[in-house]
Amino acid sequence: MRIALLKLLVPILLIPSLAYNQSADPNPSIEKSIDSILGKMSLTEKIGQASQRGTSSRVKILPEELKQAVREGRVGSVLNVLDRNNVDELQRIAIKESPHGIPILFGRDVIHGYKTIFPIPLGQAATWNPGIVERGAAIAAEEASTNGIRWTFAPMLDISRDPRWGRIAESAGEDPYLASVLGRAYVKGFQGDDMSAPNKIAACAKHFVGYGAAEGGRDYNSVMLSENTLRDTYLKPFKAAIDAGIATVMTSFNDINGVPASGNKFILKTILRGEWNFKGFVVSDWNSITEMIAHGYCADAKEAAFRAANAGLDMEMTSTSYENNLRELIKEGRFTEAQLNDMVRNILRIKFKLGLFKSPYVDRSRDEKLLSKQHLADAKEAAVESMVLLKNKNDILPLSKNNKIDLIGPLANAPHEQMGTWIFDGKDADAITPLTSLQAALGKKLVFTPGLANSRDRRDTGFKEAIAAAMKADVILFFGGEESILSGEAHSRADISLPGAQEQLIKALKKTGRPIVLIILAGRPITLGNILDDVDAIVMGWHPGTMAGPAITDLLLGNASPSGRLPVTWPKAVGQIPIYYNHFNTGRPATAKTFVQLDSIPVGAWQSSLGNASHYLDLGFEPQYPFGYGLQYTSFDYSNIMVSNAVVSMNGSVEVSATISNSGKRAGTEIVQFYVQDLVGDVVRPVRELKGFKRITLEPGQKQEVKFSLTAADLSFHNQAMKEVTEPGKFKVWIGKNASEGLEAAFELK
């Protein structure tokens, strides 16, 4: 048994685990105010604070029933109230007419922008730039708060390893380190250093927890996770957001090892409150409390209320099991008013931190910065940095401005689609499409023949016109991918190739002999097996938002250079899923040497374990593109990896550095990545784990040394005894451009 070093034995290593949890800081004056209000509230009002009423995101007129419920103090929060006059009307009723004038908290899904739409979160993750993510969240808060929204149900921090799952589009990808860095950036952007500022809003870490591990990538499906994987992968980004002071957490729809998240004491009490000392409040997902009946975890709504309230779920979103049952459960002694007081305390604490008691109404003094020039410029920058160059045969990109272009494809002029999933307030009319921007840049040198009406169009009626135009062009730009509705909630796909007749059209265009540049606008990686060799270049644009057109035009014409890197592993085919870089080695790891290609097997071969390795005979063991992958318009060379000390003491640190040089002809941005492997552990350890990354921009011929440092705390994991430990032993490190290549070195922790 390796002598494991328990974290608590080495004070110096406690730093990350004691990271300052801003939401935990007790503010005495707020706590005093809460006590005084709580002391006056009736049971009805307390249950009211724990109830969030939903209106459909289309409701324009406030229902009388909702106003009356507010008047009686039976509502603590409302989601999807559309405009600020309605917000202020409801707020006025709450302040002036309800028993104790407790302000309402207005929430909404402001996931990647409010009016100015940024790339979908998976696209923002591809920037590997926390500054971009923070800026986008700050702009979303600025815009949403001008309409009275003071709480967003974002960021979504679900680790996503399965692109069949539609909600991968909303995630920060497959890696806990990258998702943690971006999670902190979202919190800072939405909440700032002081949430009571009128242009800041409370954030919500969702969906707690393990939602992205839904079996088969089918949304809402069951999740079976070992506690080690739960703690060392899925919980990590949530811990980072809570240490950054996020105000709220939302429970997920799924069950975790048979216990639905909304009634799960282990995650809500033991971990969130007990281990992490979270002081914000927990909201359910839409009806997720009463969905525990369908789960077969609760017999009826009263049981659901009993389970959720006793698990520590503070606020019920849209279903009314709390309103209808908590009073009785208290009478029966199955729940206590003291527990209810704690729930209300958590909710009031955030309302105070938002300044709602002082300034409950919409601050109309702030000019509406909706879609300001600066906001649009920032959204364009985010879109440019999100795009990933996956293929560039013969350096066909960037295009020469003299090229005659045939613009084809269902997403070249689709303003609604380019904005992606979870868009309620962004308007199609404000979205600038690739057609509009490319036409402005290229004029008559551009011909547009869509070829297909939408991404699912199976008709070939538009092929002839497109082919004829392509014959007269130098280059074909094909904007393909998915309409926005094909990813997002409840939109999982079992086949993640290009929908409709897009592949057929690409193959028909291939026959013209003109080079094809494929730009994919989609909410997930798309399997390209059937057309990979038919196209000369591929840009993954995700769903880039309002400024999709200007961003892709700058990239295609070379006014900007691609710097995006994949935040998820890109599979060759859906049969490889789940496929992710930070997997375990297994006892028979697949290598090029052991791999047996299906067609190389002689007919009638005698019975054997071909290759004796963990691979697929038909597709091998490598993805189409690895985590962290992305090309540029220049080339970067890595050299001279150095480790500061081959032996590192437990309370010491080690520095690993390398020299990066721009060996190409254009300036470019490289995202230098730092990976570590713990070779032996009390439980098996991933073959690689991202532990750092740095963005550097170099002119041609320029070089720069990039350094990363590690302490033992950065190498901790949960052992079989479920203790977070760092064990002595040998480690490998890589500094490279993605998870499958890089300069290698080693050190030993003693």
Ligand code: GLC
């Ligand atoms: C949805 C989603 C959640 C969202 C909530 C409110 O069902 O799961 O992410 O924030 O309901 O719209």
